[in-house]
Amino acid sequence: MPDAIAIKGVRKTFGTKVAVENLDLVVPEGSLCGFIGPNGAGKTTTIRLIMSILFPDSGELRVLGKASAIESKDRIGYLPEERGIYKKMRVGEFLRYIARLKGIDAAPADAKVRQWLTRVGLEETYRKKCEELSKGMQQKVQFISAVIHEPDLLILDEVFTGLDPVNRRLMRELISEQRRAGRTIIFSTHAMREAEELCDHLFMINNGIKVLDLPMSEVWKRYDPRTITVEPIAGGPSLREVSEAWGRIPNVLRVVMGPGAEPGAEPGTCDLLLRDDADPAGVMRAVAASITPRRLELRRASLEDIFISIVGISADELERQNSSQGQEVARA
Amino acid sequence: MRKVFIIAIKEFLATAATKGFIFGMLFPPIILGAIITIMPLLMNKKPPAVFGHVAVIDRSGAVAPRLVEAFAPEAVENRRKERTAKVREAIDQGAKSAGLDADTTKALSGELDKSLKAAEELAPATSLRVVVLPPETDEESAKDEIRKGGKRDTAASNGTGAGTGTSTGTSTSGNAADPGPRLALIIIPDQTVRGSDSAPPGARFGEYQLLTAPRLDIEVQSDLRSQANRAIVDARLALAGQNVAQIRELMQSPAAKETTVTADGTASINEVTKLIVPAAFMFLLWISVFSSGQYLLMSTIEEKSSRVMEVILSAVSPMQLMCGKIIGKGAVGVLILALYSGVGITALIFFAVAELVPWQNLVYLGVYFALAYAVIACFMAAVGAAVNDINEAQTLMGPIMLILVIPMMLWLPILRNPNSTFAEVCSFVPMINPFVMVLRLCGSEPIPFWQVPASIAVGMATVLFMAWASAKIFRIGVLMYGKPPNFATLVRWVRMA
Numbered sequence: 001m002p003d004a005i006a007i008k009g010v011r012k013t014f015g016t017k018v019a020v021e022n023l024d025l026v027v028p029e030g031s032l033c034g035f036i037g038p039n040g041a042g043k044t045t046t047i048r049l050i051m052s053i054l055f056p057d058s059g060e061l062r063v064l065g066k067a068s069a070i071e072s073k074d075r076i077g078y079l080p081e082e083r084g085i086y087k088k089m090r091v092g093e094f095l096r097y098i099a100r101l102k103g104i105d106a107a108p109a110d111a112k113v114r115q116w117l118t119r120v121g122l123e124e125t126y127r128k129k130c131e132e133l134s135k136g137m138q139q140k141v142q143f144i145s146a147v148i149h150e151p152d153l154l155i156l157d158e159v160f161t162g163l164d165p166v167n168r169r170l171m172r173e174l175i176s177e178q179r180r181a182g183r184t185i186i187f188s189t190h191a192m193r194e195a196e197e198l199c200d201h202l203f204m205i206n207n208g209i210k211v212l213d214l215p216m217s218e219v220w221k222r223y224d225p226r227t228i229t230v231e232p233i234a235g236g237p238s239l240r241e242v243s244e245a246w247g248r249i250p251n252v253l254r255v256v257m258g259p260g261a262e263p264g265a266e267p268g269t270c271d272l273l274l275r276d277d278a279d280p281a282g283v284m285r286a287v288a289a290s291i292t293p294r295r296l297e298l299r300r301a302s303l304e305d306i307f308i309s310i311v312g313i314s315a316d317e318l319e320r321q322n323s324s325q326g327q328e329v330a331r332a
Numbered sequence: 333m334r335k336v337f338i339i340a341i342k343e344f345l346a347t348a349a350t351k352g353f354i355f356g357m358l359f360p361p362i363i364l365g366a367i368i369t370i371m372p373l374l375m376n377k378k379p380p381a382v383f384g385h386v387a388v389i390d391r392s393g394a395v396a397p398r399l400v401e402a403f404a405p406e407a408v409e410n411r412r413k414e415r416t417a418k419v420r421e422a423i424d425q426g427a428k429s430a431g432l433d434a435d436t437t438k439a440l441s442g443e444l445d446k447s448l449k450a451a452e453e454l455a456p457a458t459s460l461r462v463v464v465l466p467p468e469t470d471e472e473s474a475k476d477e478i479r480k481g482g483k484r485d486t487a488a489s490n491g492t493g494a495g496t497g498t499s500t501g502t503s504t505s506g507n508a509a510d511p512g513p514r515l516a517l518i519i520i521p522d523q524t525v526r527g528s529d530s531a532p533p534g535a536r537f538g539e540y541q542l543l544t545a546p547r548l549d550i551e552v553q554s555d556l557r558s559q560a561n562r563a564i565v566d567a568r569l570a571l572a573g574q575n576v577a578q579i580r581e582l583m584q585s586p587a588a589k590e591t592t593v594t595a596d597g598t599a600s601i602n603e604v605t606k607l608i609v610p611a612a613f614m615f616l617l618w619i620s621v622f623s624s625g626q627y628l629l630m631s632t633i634e635e636k637s638s639r640v641m642e643v644i645l646s647a648v649s650p651m652q653l654m655c656g657k658i659i660g661k662g663a664v665g666v667l668i669l670a671l672y673s674g675v676g677i678t679a680l681i682f683f684a685v686a687e688l689v690p691w692q693n694l695v696y697l698g699v700y701f702a703l704a705y706a707v708i709a710c711f712m713a714a715v716g717a718a719v720n721d722i723n724e725a726q727t728l729m730g731p732i733m734l735i736l737v738i739p740m741m742l743w744l745p746i747l748r749n750p751n752s753t754f755a756e757v758c759s760f761v762p763m764i765n766p767f768v769m770v771l772r773l774c775g776s777e778p779i780p781f782w783q784v785p786a787s788i789a790v791g792m793a794t795v796l797f798m799a800w801a802s803a804k805i806f807r808i809g810v811l812m813y814g815k816p817p818n819f820a821t822l823v824r825w826v827r828m829a
Contacts, residue, residue, distance in 0.1 A: 053645045053811065070649050084640030100338050101647035145643060
């Protein structure tokens with residue numbers, strides 16, 4: 001399969017600050033690639049380099065088979081992190097203008113605008129000024145501006161920021177639709193749940209350096225925590241009693257008590273950490289034989305766990321970053 | 333190129349199709365045109381006729397006969413003819429010194445005749461008598477007559493006096509038929525005519541009183557004042573044993589025939605041609621260039637601050653965006669230029685003096701507009717892309733604006749001496765040379781022809797440099813937020829891009 005994006009040894013600096021260092025990245029056509037990393041890691045710079053809004057100091061970059069995105073801008077859809085819209089322009093007029101800039105003729109552009117507005121439930125806003133729309137509505141309009149010309153490559157920067165749960169779901173559906181239509185999609189995000197759900201490839205950058213570049217299946221394999229979580233049913237033997245027995249099950253490395261497992265407290269959970277070569281099914285059978293479990297689960301690492309383990313920042317810090325970014329976008 | 337034009341059309345419509353622009357730019361010339369065309373129609377309404385009399389209490393006994401004579405029908409008619417002749421002479425002289433040809437002068441003369449006839453028709457119909465009251469008449473009772481007359485005046489204006497034409501007569505107290513309401517009272521003390529030996533020097537002659545009814549036509553008041561002054565002075569001269577007619581003749585002001593000696597011979601040059609026309613051209617250029625430049629600056633800042641810039645840059649290159657914006661706002665500038673020059677030329681044609689602006693001047697205006705706008709637009713685009721809001725833009729624009737106001741501040745010295753070293757140097761200073769050249773070229777004094785292509789070459793070189801530098805600043809600046817850049821930063825961006 002040919003590559004939609006091929007980046008090799010790209011470096012970009014702003015004065016003394018190195019934004020991206022020796023970056024290699026290949027995005028195959030038709031893939032949906034998640035692009036994650038902490039704030040200031042270089043995600044937006046990389047996306048702007050891909051879009052030829054910025055140009056690398058060194059290295060090679062090919063987009064849709066061309067030496068730069070300028071040569072194929074009409075085949076690329078882009079939703080930037082900083083949402084921009086002409087406040088005084090009418091919604092229909094704004095989308096028509098963008099569509100025309102993306103190479104669509106005037107008449108079909110108008111038909112497409114109306115079609116897309118209906119698709120996202122904003123058909124009533126065609127004649128409204130952009131400033132009259134709510135933030136969520138504006139975000140949908142901006143999404144339309146990125147996809148109206150049916151691009152081969154769709155780049156979405158922080159697409160889920162600032163959306164309520166209903167619109168998040170709608171956005172997930174729209175992205176899935178685009179993927180089904182065969183488009184290559186890259187989206188940078190801090191929304192780990194959406195990334196887990198949608199991506200088939202994960203790319204992580206930190207301090208301008210790539211730290212992860214794997215298909216999702218490989219990510220789960222590599223970051224498999226090999227942990228079984230047990231939660232006994234109420235009224236059975238105490239967790240403390242049985243946990244000692246579980247520690248003696250072959251291939252169980254360690255038992256970690258969860259909250260509520262202290263003497264006198266309500267039954268809680270405990271995690272059984274397994275050896276790398278352990279068969280989880282055998283261990284689960286042994287555990288099930290010792291108590292009646294309310295929950296017996298072979299855990300998988302969350303993307304958030306993986307992110308934190310790689311980047312080395314706490315979940316609280318990540319949350320703070322997410323919320324402060326949301327506020328910045330809101331201010332913008 | 334297609335995308336550049338799409339942006340240009342959007343930029344043009346975003347400015348020219350707004351209510352603010354239509355009101356701000358189209359309204360003044362429309363109002364001006366309306367005034368030129370509609371005002372004569374509105375004014376073509378005869379003022380109410382003046383019917384009544386002027387009472388004179390002449391305590392010297394030497395002035396009243398002269399006033400009676402001054403308001404005799406023949407004297408009034410003579411004064412009207414004299415005024416017309418003076419206006420005609422002044423316009424003929426102006427047309428000649430402006431260098432208008434015989435046909436134009438003739439056409440102008442025809443227009444003048446029409447105007448004078450119209451003015452004559454519009455003059456208030458006057459039936460004004462002078463009634464001489466005995467010197468011992470009580471002033472208060474004479475004034476009471478004016479008060480009563482005021483009430484009668486309204487009726488007279490609406491009725492009996494209307495449309496009676498000029499029918500001036502004289503009357504002494506009680507000798508005439510109804511002289512109509514009293515419109516004015518002139519009280520002339522003896523001292524005003526004969527003077528007082530006991531009065532301090534400079535105050536030998538006292539004042540006289542001119543009391544008028546409310547709402548008396550201003551032209552009638554003016555005529556009364558001037559005729560009373562003249563009659564008093566004439567009376568003084570006569571009492572002093574002087575030949576009044578001879579002195580009046582000797583006191584006539586001579587007219588100057590002004591001619592400028594040029595290298596090719598001599599030419600009569602009018603001050604209007606010399607100063608007003610070039611200044612109008614330069615101000616027109618300045619206004620159109622800076623209005624459109626300002627629109628470009630504001631639009632760029634708005635796109636940057638609303639973060640829509642990045643969306644647009646995902647569809648076009650920074651260079652395409654900048655070119656589209658410059659062309660679009662340039663079209664706005666052309667519209668402003670065409671609008672105001674169109675109004676000006678229409679006015680000149682309307683008044684049959686289109687020769688004051690040779691067609692070459694319009695070509696020069698177009699060429700130098702293109703050069704001036706391109707430079708200012710590049711600068712504005714770069715500044716707009718570099719800053720986050722208009723306040724930061726003002727800081728960057730300050731020094732440049734100081735240079736650009738030079739032609740505005742020094743237009744008079746440049747016009748007075750368009751071939752001075754200062755004017756010639758300014759003609760080759762980048763950024764201001766289009767304004768200075770328009771000023772010099774539209775003036776009456778010819779300038780060395782080589783300076784025209786040379787200044788255009790300087791202008792084009794400036795445009796190329798500014799386009800190169802501003803493209804670099806624009807490319808970096810549009811995505812830079814945070815600390816506002818200073819000039820050093822802009823220079824660094826030009827070097828690094």
